[in-house]
């Protein structure tokens with residue numbers, strides 16, 4: 232699909248409609264909402280920002296590409312003065328005191344904030360059912376889950392409620408819902424976009440990225456959000472993604488895929504067959520394709536969940552009702568903490584806090600947490616070796632098809648295993664893009680660190696031969 236941002240930009244400049252008209256139309260859709268994809272509609276903010284854009288256009292002033300473009304924000308980003316609930320009871324009435332860097336950059340570029348989007352609470356989940364705002368429904372088939380945790384963000388883009396949305400991806404939360412709703416979703420290299428103002432889930436793999444309908448739009452948004460930020464010491468310098476290169480044919484690229492992702496019992500036969508068909512198309516286009524050995528899915532999932540639970544238990548320990556959120560008073564301070572946390576976190580979040588504290592506890596941490604760290608180092612080293620052999624790794628996004636609403640919640644272990652193909656790239660801190668074709672839940676295009684441009688270029692080629 233062509234760039235929606237460019238298209239709307241041209242229409243605004245040609246005065247086919249005003250920004251206020253556009254924003255009102257989207258606000259009406261967001262409010263009516265068939266999918267339960269929104270926690271708060273940012274009506275006043277959006278209309279105020281739209282009026283500024285209209286004033287500029289009517290004075291004949293030039294506007295930037297993102298100026299006047301409506302976008303959505305996963306409800307884990309601070310936007311000053313708005314509710315930032317993380318889809319939890321604890322923070323349901325919490326208002327952000329400041330704005331996240333990535334979001335501020337988009338606001339500075341004139342993009343219009345439309346809504347805080349429903350998601351799995353604190354990013355804990357793969358279906359956007361772990362939320363106190365009710366399950367998000369899939370944009371293509373409402374009997375199916377939206378995917379998660381950035382489910383509301385994916386659905387809003389797919390349903391044209393927003394032009395793009397900003398999700399968060401710790402272990403697949405942008406890529407998997409993008410695949411489930413047939414849009415693009417990029418998890419950038421760790422550190423490319425500042426995490427300042429993103430509620431921390433697992434700090435060592437948390438990333439900020441866009442969901443959009445075109446590759447071009449992913450690049451436009453990334454170029455605005457990327458950059459070093461003194462407020463996030465893990466941020467890195469990165470180069471601009473050049474649209475002319477993304478649009479050109481990738482030359483001299485070697486492609487790889489993990490044999491054991493495809494040759495195992497867990498993969499759905501249709502997803503397997505479709506993935507192999509894509510590999511054949513890549514070969515037919517003249518690219519060298521190598522089979523690679525990798526860690527099996529169980530090891531990836533166990534390593535990821537060991538570390539992610541440890542980090543989230545530690546990050547969420549600040550939420551005891553003292554400084555933020557819904558405090559429930561009880562007999563004494565200790566009971567107050569206990570009741571506040573037991574009543575206000577969801578079952579899934581509590582499972583992770585309990586698991587994480589176990590992983591980190593005295594007597595267990597060497598055997599579990601440090602073992603997880605060691606495995607992570609080995610996974611990172613394996614990626615480094617692979618990217619000496621190939622430039623791009625292709626993989627399915629998920630082993631199975633999109634689940635029905637209700638199926639996932641009843642079986643957390645199956646939910647964790649469904650993340651088998653996304654979590655490894657998170658542990659490696661690599662950039663990876665979901666493309667909405669190739670298999671029922673999409674295809675992942677992954678590169679070495681900082682190779683976003685190459686990934687998008689290769690995805691653009693795949694889109695042409697699909």
Ligand code: GLN
Nearest residue numbers: 354356400401402403404
């Ligand atoms: N489904 C994974 C998890 O629950 C990934 C979530 C995410 O990326 N926030 O941990």
